[in-house]
Amino acid sequence: MSEAVEYERIGDIAVLAANNPPVNALGVDVRRGLLAGIERAEAEGAKAVLIYGKGRTYFAGADIREFGKPPQEPWLPGLCDRIEASPLLVVSALHGTALGGGLEVALSSHYRIAVPSAKVGLPEVNLGILPGAGGTQRLPRVAGVEAALDMITTGRHVRADEALKLGVIDKVQDGDPREIGLAYAQELLDSGAPRRAVGEMPAPDPVDFDAVYEAVLKKGRGQLSPAVAVRAVQAACEAPSFAEGMARERELFMQLMESDQRKGLIHAFFAERAVGKLPELKGVEPRPVHQIGVIGGGTMGAGIATAALLAGLPVTLLEMTQEAAHAAKDRIAGNLAGALKRGKISQQQHDAILSDQLQLATGYDALSAVDLVIEAVFEDMDVKKQVFAQLDAVCKPGAVLATNTSYLDVNEIAAATKRPQDVIGLHFFSPAHVMKLLEIVVADKTAPEVVATGFALGHRLKKVSVRAGVCDGFIGNRILSTYRTCADHMVLDGASPFQIDKALTDFGFAMGPFAVSDLAGLDIGWAVRKRKRAEGLDPRARDSSYADKLCEAGHFGQKTGKGFYVYEKGKRGGTPNPEVLDLIAADRAAQGITPRTFTDDEIVRRYMVSMVNEAAKVVGEGIARRPLDVDVVLLYGYGFPRYRGGPLKWADLQGLPGILDDIRAWSAEDDYFWQPAPLLEKLVAEGRSFDDLNKDAE
Numbered sequence: 001m002s003e004a005v006e007y008e009r010i011g012d013i014a015v016l017a018a019n020n021p022p023v024n025a026l027g028v029d030v031r032r033g034l035l036a037g038i039e040r041a042e043a044e045g046a047k048a049v050l051i052y053g054k055g056r057t058y059f060a061g062a063d064i065r066e067f068g069k070p071p072q073e074p075w076l077p078g079l080c081d082r083i084e085a086s087p088l089l090v091v092s093a094l095h096g097t098a099l100g101g102g103l104e105v106a107l108s109s110h111y112r113i114a115v116p117s118a119k120v121g122l123p124e125v126n127l128g129i130l131p132g133a134g135g136t137q138r139l140p141r142v143a144g145v146e147a148a149l150d151m152i153t154t155g156r157h158v159r160a161d162e163a164l165k166l167g168v169i170d171k172v173q174d175g176d177p178r179e180i181g182l183a184y185a186q187e188l189l190d191s192g193a194p195r196r197a198v199g200e201m202p203a204p205d206p207v208d209f210d211a212v213y214e215a216v217l218k219k220g221r222g223q224l225s226p227a228v229a230v231r232a233v234q235a236a237c238e239a240p241s242f243a244e245g246m247a248r249e250r251e252l253f254m255q256l257m258e259s260d261q262r263k264g265l266i267h268a269f270f271a272e273r274a275v276g277k278l279p280e281l282k283g284v285e286p287r288p289v290h291q292i293g294v295i296g297g298g299t300m301g302a303g304i305a306t307a308a309l310l311a312g313l314p315v316t317l318l319e320m321t322q323e324a325a326h327a328a329k330d331r332i333a334g335n336l337a338g339a340l341k342r343g344k345i346s347q348q349q350h351d352a353i354l355s356d357q358l359q360l361a362t363g364y365d366a367l368s369a370v371d372l373v374i375e376a377v378f379e380d381m382d383v384k385k386q387v388f389a390q391l392d393a394v395c396k397p398g399a400v401l402a403t404n405t406s407y408l409d410v411n412e413i414a415a416a417t418k419r420p421q422d423v424i425g426l427h428f429f430s431p432a433h434v435m436k437l438l439e440i441v442v443a444d445k446t447a448p449e450v451v452a453t454g455f456a457l458g459h460r461l462k463k464v465s466v467r468a469g470v471c472d473g474f475i476g477n478r479i480l481s482t483y484r485t486c487a488d489h490m491v492l493d494g495a496s497p498f499q500i501d502k503a504l505t506d507f508g509f510a511m512g513p514f515a516v517s518d519l520a521g522l523d524i525g526w527a528v529r530k531r532k533r534a535e536g537l538d539p540r541a542r543d544s545s546y547a548d549k550l551c552e553a554g555h556f557g558q559k560t561g562k563g564f565y566v567y568e569k570g571k572r573g574g575t576p577n578p579e580v581l582d583l584i585a586a587d588r589a590a591q592g593i594t595p596r597t598f599t600d601d602e603i604v605r606r607y608m609v610s611m612v613n614e615a616a617k618v619v620g621e622g623i624a625r626r627p628l629d630v631d632v633v634l635l636y637g638y639g640f641p642r643y644r645g646g647p648l649k650w651a652d653l654q655g656l657p658g659i660l661d662d663i664r665a666w667s668a669e670d671d672y673f674w675q676p677a678p679l680l681e682k683l684v685a686e687g688r689s690f691d692d693l694n695k696d697a698e
């Protein structure tokens, strides 16, 4: 087996080359190799040491897979101190992404050179921790406190040119990292450059750390790591010595390492990478997609077309009339203007997309050559069946026929064609060119290579794609329907929509369920409730009328200026609409309900437990392949707080037995809504967790 760190002598320079694909994570073998390399260079009388990474990048950080396991020596902080203390001139040559512990090793070197495309960063807060190998002590010394606080509390990646300006690196030069590193080391030796230990530099000037702490804590919406990292940087300014600053950093790092937030964020990191790894896709080749068609140029169709255009795909957008087609193009132009403003595309790309890449059409024949079509027409089964019958007649053999439906039965849509094996659901979330989640809905007859094609398209559109089976609402909307109903029940029983929203934003959601309904449009929920009543509601199901009354009065939320909240032009957010409380009181009276009080804790517990219970049904029925698939859907499509890892990670951390006990206790008051998921009962009986199920699937 090749060594994790390869040693080589080039004249007076000892070269330590990391060789730990895919990202040169600083696992124990790499750490041991670096320590041995430094010691060997010193013993052999070298004058300088060059550290760089083979393959795609310099060290991308500590090995996250080691977290939660007993740490093995040498530990990274000590290794960094040892590198810095070397009497030799230590140079790091950076390429790819020098992140976390990787940048910390570079900062413990005496000089740093990078290729222009290199990026550096300390993204530990995104994993629920903080730079724990001297980053909070060394970065402020080279870049100043303000820049260090910005990089550390945001975790953002900094390009080489900015890093040079900040003093994080000393030189930017194009070329092979090993070659430019050797040349730079030799140049330093020839010029008699001194060792330059960052840890021996003076402590940086302080700022108002309490004010920064409060501001960062507020921005974190419950996530602690960025704010705790501020206190570590404060130690760089205030600790009596560098060593005491390091000790303070270590103390705060260990506190965060033990936190549930670290467990949640690490789970999210690996889950979002695991969702695309499905055994059923192993060795399955996707069909090539060089051009696509989109049918329907409304908000969703225009958003989907925009996402494909931004990914460089030629798009033919089909509408029923020229006027509608041009209205769709205007929507796309509006989306692109946003991308241009955000620097996602250049003016030239913007213009080329609208002049060449996008083609408008009003006849199905225009789709005869496309490799894949995405239908985004009105959410009506008859309309969709007609569209798919036409596509079946016009599209070339092997073309993938996808529907963007958010809940309709994809099997029924596929049956409207003679090629059900080519039909799949690609459920985008609005706005489709911004939201990263894509549910890939696999119908009974969908061919494996069509599923693989869906995932390949999702990857190309930079989506996080999750496989879903066919049911009403697939994964996300089915679970949403349940926890939204739970919120309605709590309103009927005494809680106010405003208390519920606040309790859930305090829990970490970006918005509460009632504010979300106002944003999406109350008419959508109204239509769903009417559809379900028309299909025949189970007599045991609780129903409510207060939201219908709002809609009957024409209040659909933000788009009409009033819903659960009242919205004033130009003002962000809304204020509670007092009329709602009267409608709720009338609804309770009509149902003979005597309202009771709810604590915020009970609101969160019921809301979350209903979400977990439905999620367990979704996994148990095979609609979602694994618990982590549900977590990723809720994280990327429903504003679930990332530091909690997703509903099923949260459930594991809470303890499944207690969750099941609550469901059984509440089923005494409503045994229709609170029916324990069989999978949850099974896991509790076996003493297992949702994470155990994730591991079973590996």
Ligand code: T1G
Binding pocket: 022, 023, 025, 060, 061, 062, 063, 064, 065, 076, 097, 099, 100, 101, 102, 104, 123, 124, 127, 129, 130, 131, 132, 133, 135, 270, 273
């Ligand atoms: N440890 C272990 N595995 C890692 C890893 C890491 N740090 N980073 C990536 N991988 C795996 C990843 O799971 C995937 O595996 C493969 O590499 C390719 O990754 C003391 C304690 C580097 C920008 O937070 O941001 O240092 O799925 O698909 O899109 O202060 O990976 O192929 O099996 O993401 O090109 C700090 C995390 C750690 C960087 C590349 N470092 N990684 O993105 O590829 S904490 C980070 C990333 C720390 C110290 C503390 C990205 C990337 P698989 P990928 P990519």
